[in-house]
Amino acid sequence: xxxxxxxxxxxxxxxxxxxxxxxxxxxxxxxxxxxxxxxxxxxxxxxxxxxxxxxxxxxxxxxxxxxxxxxxxxxxxxxxxxxxxxxxxxxxxx
Numbered sequence: 001x002x003x004x005x006x007x008x009x010x011x012x013x014x015x016x017x018x019x020x021x022x023x024x025x026x027x028x029x030x031x032x033x034x035x036x037x038x039x040x041x042x043x044x045x046x047x048x049x050x051x052x053x054x055x056x057x058x059x060x061x062x063x064x065x066x067x068x069x070x071x072x073x074x075x076x077x078x079x080x081x082x083x084x085x086x087x088x089x090x091x092x093x094x
Contacts (some may be wrong), residue, residue: 002030004065006058006079008036011050014024020078026077032070 008016039050
């Protein structure tokens with residue numbers, strides 16, 4: 001099974017793609033990750049560093065995956081929340 005996961009990512013902690021990939025991989029699922037943002041840690045800690053990726057950055061990654069012929073092999077999409085409406089539009093339009 002192949003899953004495309006479009007979520008946030010943190011370097012420290014386990015939320016978004018940082019929490020989704022490992023358990024799915026342990027179950028034998030191939031997980032393709034697209035990060036909508038990358039932060040040092042969960043924003044619930046009060047202070048963090050990093051950035052939210054804009055729609056063009058997300059689209060570029062999705063286009064690169066499409067150029068590898070990946071979409072027909074995708075069995076599902078896992079997406080919690082996108083950071084902004086432009087990122088959601090980018091994800092849906094592809």
